[in-house]
Amino acid sequence: MAVIVIPKHIAEEAERRGLDLEEFVLRALGEALNLDPEELLKTRVEIAERSLAEAREYAAKGNPVQASEKLYRAVEECIKALAEKHKTPQLEIVRKRGRWDTWLLGQAATDLSKMLGEERIKHTWAVAYDVHVWGLHDAKYRVEDVEAAMPLAEWLLNYTKRAIKAE
Numbered sequence: 001m002a003v004i005v006i007p008k009h010i011a012e013e014a015e016r017r018g019l020d021l022e023e024f025v026l027r028a029l030g031e032a033l034n035l036d037p038e039e040l041l042k043t044r045v046e047i048a049e050r051s052l053a054e055a056r057e058y059a060a061k062g063n064p065v066q067a068s069e070k071l072y073r074a075v076e077e078c079i080k081a082l083a084e085k086h087k088t089p090q091l092e093i094v095r096k097r098g099r100w101d102t103w104l105l106g107q108a109a110t111d112l113s114k115m116l117g118e119e120r121i122k123h124t125w126a127v128a129y130d131v132h133v134w135g136l137h138d139a140k141y142r143v144e145d146v147e148a149a150m151p152l153a154e155w156l157l158n159y160t161k162r163a164i165k166a167e
Helices: 008-016 021-032 037-060 064-086 090-097 102-116 119-137 143-165
Strands: none
Touching: 008 021, 021 037, 037 064, 037 143, 064 090, 064 102, 064 119, 064 143, 090 102, 102 119, 119 143
């Protein structure tokens, strides 16, 4: 994975405007390089794998706040990949707004669960969002609370990998 350095004032302005820099760079590079959409899906899976591995590392080090953030990120990337793979209605809103919001991810998880007949997608999203709020934002969850969500995140990552490979 390459690291790109962006001046702090640019990153702060992007954040102030609600722009997810990694998402923006990923989409811009995909368009500029005319990448196959399947390559972008694989990239999302790589990000999810890395994030889940980091969540495990932070949990092992006793850091529930960072573990929460990384677990949520892994699930978020899986939902985005599945939504893009199955062309959920939220993609049109994402294209217009230029970013995913949590409410769009929640809607996509609901739609994907219905489309694919797999309730665990919506359930995994709900658990990851719970961990995000109580583990990261409010810093109230313990490592044990984050670790309890790991099997669901791992399931979703494996499910997403299979879905991306299936043609």
